[in-house]
Amino acid sequence: MTSSVTTPILLIDDPAPMVRRLTLNRPDKRNALSNELRGQVFQALEAADADPEVRVIIIRGAGTCFSAGYDLSGEARHQPLPFATAGGPGQWARHVVEGAFRIWDLAKPVIAQVHGWCLAGGSELATACDLVYVAEDARIGYPPVRSMSPPDNQFHPWLCGLRPAMEMMLTGDAMDGLEAVRVGFANRAFPAEQLDAEVLAIAERVAKTPTDVQQMNKRSVHRAMEVMGLRAAIRAGTDIQALALTTASSRATFAQFRESVTQALDARDGGFGDYRTEGEG
Incomplete structure (x- = not known):
């Protein structure tokens, strides 16, 4: 028998x-x-927060990236939420913000x-953290x-300011690590091969x-x-996000x-020629 x-x-x-x-x-x-x-991440964070032998926590991704976003597969959509959030319109956005x-x-x-x-939900996870360090070629x-x-x-708008935030909202374009530092999304950028060592060195300084x-x-x-007003503004943003999901374009995308x-991702990005469709636009 094979196990x-x-x-x-x-x-x-x-x-x-530490x-x-x-x-x-x-x-x-x-x-x-x-x-x-997500549930395992929250459990691990809370366990580390309660552990007297821990002073600082790092979150990173295995393989080629940090995270491409929320899992949109049918199986994942049917998994229970990792913690309860009041139902009704906007539940998902409120749930994400409560997690942040x-x-x-x-x-x-x-x-x-x-x-x-580091896209969509992956970027939201990163921004919920206290410090963000990126590879220079991150996207x-x-x-x-x-x-x-x-x-x-x-x-x-809170991290990056009015003009950079508006450009991100109106284009959906990705920025590299150096640009992320310039606009305030991240603290510092390092060559990818140095990122592990540099982040660990910073964590050790924080742990002192x-x-x-x-x-x-x-x-x-x-x-x-x-x-x-950060907390109030971000919570208010969940209502706008819920309203946006009622538009004809959003319903068609879902x-x-x-x-x-x-196919939905290709349709979204094909005209821009980036992400999955890079070189096609």
């Missing part, structure tokens, strides 16, 4: 003292964020280590604005400060952003996704 071994979709290790590292491990799916994977603020409200700093594609974007809606978690002090340092920055995710 089957299930490959874990989230890898957890401690690569240095450093916990989570690796999204669905490389064959470009680390698409299924509800199952779960990370935001952790006591310990969370670092996103981004390489390759970061939110292509669903082309045919569906604005993001569930509308971080763009005890958690009881570090959580106050983290909250001081967050409270300033919240006083300026109908295409039910037929074929691949």
Whole structure:
């Protein structure tokens, strides 16, 4: 009898003292964020936050990229949400934002280590983290604005400012790691082959400060952003996202996704000649 071994979709290790590292491990799916994977990420983050031997957490992706976004397959859509969110119109966007603020409200700093594609829900996961370090050749974007809606978690104007945010919203184009640093999405960019070592070195520096002090340092920055309206604005954005899903174009796009995710993505990006269809436009 042959025994089957299930490959874990989230890898957890401690690569240095006081450093916990989570690796999204669905490389064959470009680390698409299924509800199952998202649930494991939240559980691991909360466990690390409660662990006195951990002071900082890194999230990265296995294989060729950080994450290409939420898992749009039929099987993934039927997985239960990892935590309860009030139902009704806009439930998904509210759920995403509540997840982002779960990370935001952790006591310990969370670092996103981004390489390759970081799209849609993948970019929302990265922006929920406290620090973001990227490979110079990473590709970061939110292509669903082309045919569906604005993001569930509308971080763009807060991180990147009015003009860069507006360009992202009106084109859906991806930016590389250097541009991500220039507009404020990321802290620093490194050559891809150096990213692991550089992020670990930064994490070790962050871990030198005890958690009881570090959580106050983290909250001081967050409270300033919240006083300026970040939390209210991002939560209000979920209502706009829900309204956008009622448009004829958005409904037509979802109908295409039910037929074929691949064909729907090709239809969305073919005229732009990027993402899956690069070189065709």
